Amino acid sequence: MNIAIIDYESGNISSVINSFKAVCNNQNIKIRIEVTSDLKIISNSDKIILPGQGSFKNCTESLLKIEGLKDTLNKFAIINKKPLLGICVGMQMFADRGFEEIETKGLGWIPGNVKKIDNKNNQFKLPHIGWNELSFTTESKLFKSIKEKAHVYFVHSYKFIPEDEKFISSRTNYSEEIVASVEKENLFGTQFHPEKSDIVGLKIIENFIKL
Amino acid sequence: MLKHRIIPCLDVKNGRVVKGINFVDLKDVGDPVEQAKIYSKSGADEICFLDITASNENRETIFDVVKRTSENCFVPLTVGGGIKSLEDINKLLISGADKVSINTAAVNNENLIKESSKKFGSQCIVVAIDAKQKNDKWEIFTHGGGTETGIDAVEFAKKMEANGAGELLITSMDRDGTQKGYDIKLISEIEKNVNIPIIASGGVGNLEHLFEGVKYGKASAVLAASIFHYGTHSISEVKQYLDSKGIPVRI
Numbered sequence: 001m002n003i004a005i006i007d008y009e010s011g012n013i014s015s016v017i018n019s020f021k022a023v024c025n026n027q028n029i030k031i032r033i034e035v036t037s038d039l040k041i042i043s044n045s046d047k048i049i050l051p052g053q054g055s056f057k058n059c060t061e062s063l064l065k066i067e068g069l070k071d072t073l074n075k076f077a078i079i080n081k082k083p084l085l086g087i088c089v090g091m092q093m094f095a096d097r098g099f100e101e102i103e104t105k106g107l108g109w110i111p112g113n114v115k116k117i118d119n120k121n122n123q124f125k126l127p128h129i130g131w132n133e134l135s136f137t138t139e140s141k142l143f144k145s146i147k148e149k150a151h152v153y154f155v156h157s158y159k160f161i162p163e164d165e166k167f168i169s170s171r172t173n174y175s176e177e178i179v180a181s182v183e184k185e186n187l188f189g190t191q192f193h194p195e196k197s198d199i200v201g202l203k204i205i206e207n208f209i210k211l
Numbered sequence: 212m213l214k215h216r217i218i219p220c221l222d223v224k225n226g227r228v229v230k231g232i233n234f235v236d237l238k239d240v241g242d243p244v245e246q247a248k249i250y251s252k253s254g255a256d257e258i259c260f261l262d263i264t265a266s267n268e269n270r271e272t273i274f275d276v277v278k279r280t281s282e283n284c285f286v287p288l289t290v291g292g293g294i295k296s297l298e299d300i301n302k303l304l305i306s307g308a309d310k311v312s313i314n315t316a317a318v319n320n321e322n323l324i325k326e327s328s329k330k331f332g333s334q335c336i337v338v339a340i341d342a343k344q345k346n347d348k349w350e351i352f353t354h355g356g357g358t359e360t361g362i363d364a365v366e367f368a369k370k371m372e373a374n375g376a377g378e379l380l381i382t383s384m385d386r387d388g389t390q391k392g393y394d395i396k397l398i399s400e401i402e403k404n405v406n407i408p409i410i411a412s413g414g415v416g417n418l419e420h421l422f423e424g425v426k427y428g429k430a431s432a433v434l435a436a437s438i439f440h441y442g443t444h445s446i447s448e449v450k451q452y453l454d455s456k457g458i459p460v461r462i
Contacts (some may be wrong), residue, residue: 011332012304018282027271040278125408125431127334127377131214131461133254151214151461152286155334155377174213188290196309 002032003209004045008069008092011053016087019195020049023205031209039072044085047208048076052089056114056158057100059089060106074194078109081186083211085142091182091189092160100158110184112162118177124175126157132172132192134180140169142181142188144207150200152192154179160191214461215425216256216432217449218410219439221246222263223292226272228440229263240255244279251284253446256461257342258284259312259434262292263355268297274306281307281461289378291339295320300327304335312380314339315353317371318360328375336409338376340364342397344456351399364397365404372405380434382413390416390437398428410434416443418452425458 005016019037026029033046034041041058042048050073052059063069077084086094094105098114106114119126131151136143162168169183182189188208194201222226228241247258258280262273270293277290280309280327290303291312315424316323328336342349342358342364349364368379381401383394391414398411408431411424414433424433438444450460 012309012335014281014286014305014307015309018307019285022282022285044344053334054330058332118407122406125406127408128213129334129408130216130380131430133212154213155287157333196285198286 001047001209002034002045003041003047003049005033005035005049005051006042006069006073007035007037007067010051010059010062010089013051015193015195016049016051019202019205020209023202023209026202027206028202029209033047037066037069042069042072043076046082047120047211048073048082048084050084050086050090050093052087052091052093055090056089056092056100056106057102059131060093060098060104068128073107077187081206083186084188086187087195088156088191088193091191092142092158093126094187094189095160095162098158109187110162110167110182110189111164112160114158114160117157117159117178120175122152127155128157128174128178129155133178134170134172136170137165138169138183140181140183141211142183142204142207145203146200147172152190152194152200154180154192156191160189212413212459213409214256214459215430215453216410217254217421217446217453217460218257218289218434219250219255219431219446220259220261220412220434221440222434222436223273223276226276239271243276244283245442247280247284247288247410250446251286252270254450254461255286255446257287257289257432260291261312262290267435268443271448274302277303277306277308289337291337296323297327297330300331304331310335310337310377312337312339314341314355315358317376318351318353318367320360324371324374324376328377333375334379334409336376337378337380338371339382340368340371340401341382341384344394344397352384356387363409368401368405372407376407378408378410378431380410380412384413386414388437392416392420393428395423395427395432398424398430402429408432418449421449422453422456422458425453426456427433
């Protein structure tokens with residue numbers, strides 16, 4: 001199997017690479033993991049990881065800077081329906097629109113918007129940084145063997161609000177209910193960072209690899 | 212519910228762990244990668260390396276330490292010490308750090324926090340404030356506590372938030388290494404004045420000090436070195452204790 005981690009200068013991806021390699025080593029899974037922006041390699045891979053750090057605007061701009069990348073991802077995920085995992089802003093970009101800095105168009109894969117977390121008049125610090133609990137809303141292959149209320153690591157100030165709740169696979173609570181993960185057929189997205197979520201996170205990565 | 216983070220900090224010099232008392236009198240006590248692995252396994256919510264003498268010495272050793280740690284530990288790794296430029300930040304992030312903690316350069320070069328938070332995202336920019344009490348205020352120091360600046364700590368904290376810092380790591384110079392507990396007044400005064408998470412640091416000697424940092428300092432995270440480093444308490448002991456006192460922690 002070939003997994004492509006999309007390299008589009010969207011921030012630090014060392015931890016994503018390390019975690020996938022560690023899971024493969026621990027589980028003795030033979031997989032080729034490539035960090036790439038090469039459209040051919042991306043198209044030919046079996047699974048894609050779409051990471052993303054920083055702002056929605058910067059990430060979408062960086063993605064669009066690589067000619068043909070958006071179309072290649074569209075073809076991979078929407079037409080060919082191969083598994084794709086978006087992490088943090090990588091997930092937020094599934095939305096139609098983001099409202100960080102300025103209104104920016106997303107990939108439009110799951111209808112909805114990305115808006116700032118309501119900090120209830122500064123009662124809650126932003127970013128939402130640290131370990132918070134997952135509360136599952138549907139059964140998901142991504143969370144196989146993960147217990148209700150398992151802790152994962154979050155760091156973000158913006159949240160994805162899908163128009164249709166059926167695409168939400170888990171939530172967390174920080175000043176309000178926040179979408180922790182989304183799922184639509186072959187599309188998976190986590191607001192939290194599985195690569196930084198200790199044993200729980202490594203299990204989620206393993207589940208994605210074994211999909 | 213968001214849990215309060217327990218962060219063991221390892222002071223690293225030339226690729227080895229040391230712990231200072233009031234930033235001097237260093238004792239060599241081990242390999243940072245092995246220590247980080249132990250901490251991560253025992254439930255550390257985050258690991259922090261401070262390359263304490265980095266401003267004056269060869270920094271290359273820290274990249275190797277960070278790289279080896281990030282290949283073995285899957286909790287967030289924060290690295291500070293001697294960071295002066297976007298290039299320094301970039302090198303640490305590429306090596307595997309998740310966040311960088313910036314102290315001296317945040318004071319000397321205002322643009323660094325603005326530019327780095329824009330380029331790498333606020334989530335990875337921690338501003339480390341070393342402060343000492345002067346009358347009823349606190350003044351910040353740079354260069355590992357060696358240089359007086361005359362800058363007010365609370366005002367500086369507000370400015371760093373405005374410049375894009377994602378978190379503030381507040382160390383009391385008066386308490387660091389003393390094991391007398393955090394300077395709660397300092398921590399809570401800054402906490403009241405900013406809307407980003409605060410990490411309390413400097414002075415932890417027992418479990419109750421960590422409780423105080425969260426309860427009275429209102430810190431999102433508590434950092435300590437010696438009590439973990441010399442085996443006085445394990446991370447899991449800390450968590451059990453805080454849990455028994457009603458503080459939400461990840462167990």
